[in-house]
Amino acid sequence: MNVLIKTLGFSLALMLTFTSVTYVLPQMKGEAPSDTDVDVAALTMDSFISLGEDLFLGKGACTLCHNNLGRAPDLVALNVVNTSLERIEDPLYQGEAVDAAGYLRESMLDPSIFVVRGFGKKGSNDTESPMPVANQPPSQLSDVEIGAIIAFLQAKDGNPVTVTLPAQTSASLAAADEINEPAKPMLAQNGKEAIAKYACAACHAVLDSQAAIGPSLNDVGKRLTIDQIRDSVIAPNAVIAEGYAPVMPDLSETMVVKELELIVRFLAEQTGDQP
Amino acid sequence: MLHRHVIPAPFACPEYGAPQDRTILIKGKQEVSGSRYPLWNWRHVLLVTIVAIIGLSGIGFSSVVSAAGEAAEQQIASIYSDVITDESESSLIPAPKPERSDYPNIGVSSRSLVWVIAQMHLFFGALVLAVPIFVLVIEFIGFRTKDDRYDDMAHEFMKISLTAYAITALFGGALTLSLFMLYPDLMTYMTTRVFGSQMLVYATLFFLESLLLYVYYYGWYALRYGNRKWIHLTLGLLLNAVGTTLLVVANSWTTFMMAPSGIDTAGAVVGNIWEVMRGPLWNPLNLHRFIANVAFGGAVVGAYAAFKFLCAKTAAEKAHYDWMGYTSNFIAILAFLPLPFAGYWLMAEIYAYSQQMGILAMGGILAWLFVIQAVLICTILFAGNYYLWSGMARTEGSHRYRWLIKYIAAVLILGFLVWVTPHNIIFTTDEIARLGGSNHPVLGPLGIMPAKNIAVFLMLIFTFLSFQIYRRADKVITVSWESWANTLMVAIYIVATVNVIFAGVYYGYFTNTVYKVGSSVMQVGSTLVVIVSGVVIDTFLFKGAKTLPVSWGKISGRSQYALFALPIAFTWLMALMGYVRSSVRTHWHVYAVVKDNSADNFIPTLQHVGNMVTFVTLLFLVFLLFIFWVANLSSVKQVPALELTNRAAAEGVA
Numbered sequence: 001m002n003v004l005i006k007t008l009g010f011s012l013a014l015m016l017t018f019t020s021v022t023y024v025l026p027q028m029k030g031e032a033p034s035d036t037d038v039d040v041a042a043l044t045m046d047s048f049i050s051l052g053e054d055l056f057l058g059k060g061a062c063t064l065c066h067n068n069l070g071r072a073p074d075l076v077a078l079n080v081v082n083t084s085l086e087r088i089e090d091p092l093y094q095g096e097a098v099d100a101a102g103y104l105r106e107s108m109l110d111p112s113i114f115v116v117r118g119f120g121k122k123g124s125n126d127t128e129s130p131m132p133v134a135n136q137p138p139s140q141l142s143d144v145e146i147g148a149i150i151a152f153l154q155a156k157d158g159n160p161v162t163v164t165l166p167a168q169t170s171a172s173l174a175a176a177d178e179i180n181e182p183a184k185p186m187l188a189q190n191g192k193e194a195i196a197k198y199a200c201a202a203c204h205a206v207l208d209s210q211a212a213i214g215p216s217l218n219d220v221g222k223r224l225t226i227d228q229i230r231d232s233v234i235a236p237n238a239v240i241a242e243g244y245a246p247v248m249p250d251l252s253e254t255m256v257v258k259e260l261e262l263i264v265r266f267l268a269e270q271t272g273d274q275p
Numbered sequence: 276m277l278h279r280h281v282i283p284a285p286f287a288c289p290e291y292g293a294p295q296d297r298t299i300l301i302k303g304k305q306e307v308s309g310s311r312y313p314l315w316n317w318r319h320v321l322l323v324t325i326v327a328i329i330g331l332s333g334i335g336f337s338s339v340v341s342a343a344g345e346a347a348e349q350q351i352a353s354i355y356s357d358v359i360t361d362e363s364e365s366s367l368i369p370a371p372k373p374e375r376s377d378y379p380n381i382g383v384s385s386r387s388l389v390w391v392i393a394q395m396h397l398f399f400g401a402l403v404l405a406v407p408i409f410v411l412v413i414e415f416i417g418f419r420t421k422d423d424r425y426d427d428m429a430h431e432f433m434k435i436s437l438t439a440y441a442i443t444a445l446f447g448g449a450l451t452l453s454l455f456m457l458y459p460d461l462m463t464y465m466t467t468r469v470f471g472s473q474m475l476v477y478a479t480l481f482f483l484e485s486l487l488l489y490v491y492y493y494g495w496y497a498l499r500y501g502n503r504k505w506i507h508l509t510l511g512l513l514l515n516a517v518g519t520t521l522l523v524v525a526n527s528w529t530t531f532m533m534a535p536s537g538i539d540t541a542g543a544v545v546g547n548i549w550e551v552m553r554g555p556l557w558n559p560l561n562l563h564r565f566i567a568n569v570a571f572g573g574a575v576v577g578a579y580a581a582f583k584f585l586c587a588k589t590a591a592e593k594a595h596y597d598w599m600g601y602t603s604n605f606i607a608i609l610a611f612l613p614l615p616f617a618g619y620w621l622m623a624e625i626y627a628y629s630q631q632m633g634i635l636a637m638g639g640i641l642a643w644l645f646v647i648q649a650v651l652i653c654t655i656l657f658a659g660n661y662y663l664w665s666g667m668a669r670t671e672g673s674h675r676y677r678w679l680i681k682y683i684a685a686v687l688i689l690g691f692l693v694w695v696t697p698h699n700i701i702f703t704t705d706e707i708a709r710l711g712g713s714n715h716p717v718l719g720p721l722g723i724m725p726a727k728n729i730a731v732f733l734m735l736i737f738t739f740l741s742f743q744i745y746r747r748a749d750k751v752i753t754v755s756w757e758s759w760a761n762t763l764m765v766a767i768y769i770v771a772t773v774n775v776i777f778a779g780v781y782y783g784y785f786t787n788t789v790y791k792v793g794s795s796v797m798q799v800g801s802t803l804v805v806i807v808s809g810v811v812i813d814t815f816l817f818k819g820a821k822t823l824p825v826s827w828g829k830i831s832g833r834s835q836y837a838l839f840a841l842p843i844a845f846t847w848l849m850a851l852m853g854y855v856r857s858s859v860r861t862h863w864h865v866y867a868v869v870k871d872n873s874a875d876n877f878i879p880t881l882q883h884v885g886n887m888v889t890f891v892t893l894l895f896l897v898f899l900l901f902i903f904w905v906a907n908l909s910s911v912k913q914v915p916a917l918e919l920t921n922r923a924a925a926e927g928v929a
Binding site: 003015016033061 | 540
């Protein structure tokens, strides 16, 4: 009995040690993507782009490979529109796209039509892409969803969005003829515009505002590094400045990367020394 | 959502996959009907073996034999069928698309219930299939050396396997019932449409396995010597042939769910059963599970020997179970050493099938589990090495090599520390500021794969060194060229170590990413060269060597706990890696074909996984102790009351 207790105790202790390792590691839960109904009639260009961003980061699983780890072209870092136009000019390009939106759609529906050098399937000599076809399982993105991702990729660097809204797509051909101007997102063009667009001055002392609901941003460039500023915008409630309530809204649903960077750069320059 | 860093979305694990993979599968179908495959392929051999086994058993199960033969004929006929079913045929039935309401709600998590039952079935199945493999080898060694100790030990191992067999079958039955009850659509699809033609073959194999197992075990002493022993060995061989066939047949269900083949994009079956079975992951999984099972089986019977050693009252008993424990550890570690290479092949094939699936496992939400894997494998290596070092106390000749132990231990500890160093973890803004970035400036480079590879391969090389000095401990080498051989061996160790480090550092940190994978091939090669040349050189060195006496039983009780650590770590590891393999399907029952719409179609947190794995390991341990107790019970004889009285009287007189 003594041996039994000792061996059981030893085995249990070992198992609990292994279990405890799982408790100190980051806890993440991977939810299955849910099919959400998009009310195409109610879509605005901003919400369409926002939908595209959600799909790009979530259901589409694009960032699993398209990231900065070298598995596939880093679509977040690249200006995707400019890069697409360069690819179309590539002598090896065999597709039929004539503009960036067409190239991006073609890449998603027939990834092997042009494989960027170094990113082909192993042993295929860059003739076969490892990327799954976007509108087939397991991603199974709809036409609307593919359009939204393209809109996001165009908008994230401040490029004009040439994808038409689904509602417009279903409109009459006559109406479609009238849509000859590319839809432009309401993107801020500089830091001040972005600060104004997101009403930062309503709570923070910045630009002409002296609001004191949140900490002053006039000298934020002196107090925080550029990375800390960025983190504070992305996750405003992760670190709360002493004496202030965690009331800053989550802007991640509406703000796009380009505007984030404009705000971050602008704030990093606010050292309190400005006239 | 707006993210600064591109992270493998916690949301992630969504749907990755590869319709292009389907193309590969259809190519596979065409290849099978083409000339690339020889007339007598594996499948023919398997079917003929089954029929032969049935014929050899010859005990009148005519209906089963007839049915199996019929099924076999159908299989063979289908191989030669060049007619590929037209996908547009109206008879093609697509895969089911179960809705949430199609899954019965039993009040507890269906996945958790099936998880526990399936894992228990797999644990015992692995044990039952693995033990006869090395038992046959040990029995054969005993037969050739005419040493009955081997024969007795092999029989004792089989006693454990036999008891475990009934429990395996019980959990197998429970698993089948629970799957049909909780996942009716999936199971109907799998058992009637996809693998329907295989079910009878599987049932026949299971029946044969039972038959052969009982005859092999209970016929042990009746067929022990002379020509009868050959009959017994043949029975063992057939038992293993059937057992391994059962394994690969069951594996095909698993690999079909991960990388389906022989079906069209809607899930309708368009290929024959061979095309369905022969998916891209089937053979890698077959090899990996086969080797892992042997390592697992060796570890479990090692725990039995350790338990018996600790309970032993006499020196003879201690000697017997010490020897049994040593043999078990030898089997477990020997099988364990090539396991990383088989795992590498499996993961490479997963990547080749679907890059996203591979990335999800190794770089996505599941990647953190590999930190735990590092802890587990290092536990196995520490336990295996510690047991070998402790075992050196059995012979006086070991003092010549003891000085090496501290260096081996240092390499193992350093390797462990490198292996468990994460590349990055989730920091607060303040922590990032203090660290100066998301990665530690000094330890950051240790978090990536090249550093891990260096650590793993050096740990394997130095584990082999432990094994080698253990083997040399009781030998006095007499050949004249001993010093030359030793110099060569030392040179091989040095070159291999330098090569492993150089390949890892140079190709891992100073060249293009594409060369990183290539560097691991060099490292695998270096490790294998050490192992193979070590075995070869020692084999020649030991010719005519004087053997020093080995005192079996002269080993510390503490060392026996290493033999407990091995199966615990193996069991935990097996459950964990099984979970990873299964989870790469994310929210698909059959990847990209049958969607999992149940309430459990998410990837749980690591804590939940840890709890589940510990629970099944604990449950397995409880059942294992029951098996040990039952195995022990069979050798206990109750003394009649009269005899007891006489003994007491005799003692009173004395």
